[in-house]
Amino acid sequence: MARFDGKHLRGLVGPTISKVHRGKQIIQSKAVTPKSARTKGTKNAAEVFGYGSSLACAIRKAFNTVVAGFHDGDMNTRFLTEILQSLRQDLDEKTNRVILEELNFSALDGFDFNLCSPLKKSLLVKPEVTVTGNILQIELPELQLPQDLKFLKGATYCRLNCTVVSFDLKNERMLLQEVHTADISFTDKTLAPQQWTFETEPGCLTVPVLSLGFMKHKMGGLVIINSQKFSPAAILETVFSSGEIDEAKTKKWQRMRFSPKYIKRKSIIYED
Secondary structure, eight states: OOEEOSSOEEEEETTEEEEEETTEEEEEEOOOOOGGGOOHHHHHHHHHHHHHHHHHHHHHHHTHHHHTTOOOTTHHHHHHHHHHHHHHHTOBTTTTBEEGGGOOOGGGTTOBSOTTSOHHHHBOSOOEEEEETTEEEEEEOOEETTTSBOOOTTOOEEEEEEEEEEEETTTTEEEEOOOEEEEEETTOSEEOOEEEEEEOOTTOEEEEEEEEEEEEEETTEEEEOOBTTBOOEEEOOOEEOOSOOOHHHHTTSEEOOOOGGGTTOOOOEEOO
């Protein structure tokens, strides 16, 4: 549907597309692929791409609280590429479906949301992720400062943010778990070992993310100085828990936030 911005129409109007170029209204025919040209392979590929795009969008949005929009310009495309790779590697070409239990999102392990400032170049000690039963634990050993943590120039304070989001991909639900933090002053010599624990759910994907927020004192308070040019944040390690989904429990989770333009998506994930 087209929208009128007060001067021009923008968007679809029947078989035409209305847009503005150099201040002038332009109306052109919408490209149509003949049905005869749409092979089964083409349709299947489009279905996987459409679902992968919607899934990538929903997962990215779940981390807004720690990424805060400070990602590089190509992040969306890079993230989509990894999601599509994860779906395609376990895709049954005959059914064009992926069995939930066979999904592997390890391609996202270590994914940096901002390649201008990779997390490992600021935090030189790697957090360890372990899973015991339904407990996911993230451990960060003692930091020696400033050797193990490189401060952004001008920053006087750093906050480590660590959180986990669990995804029930079958029912398109997600749970944003508590954000754990550790505060570090530029004058500190060490940071004590940190240990954060989270629960996992059977049949669900769990994704832990760690980010660094840098601040400086200004007018009696602290202000964030992260930007799209510098904001370390990364996925630590994806974990898929085997077992049957407790739908009575995940039903209470919030819906995954799919983009409106992918509203006609069709899930390609099913349980065996």
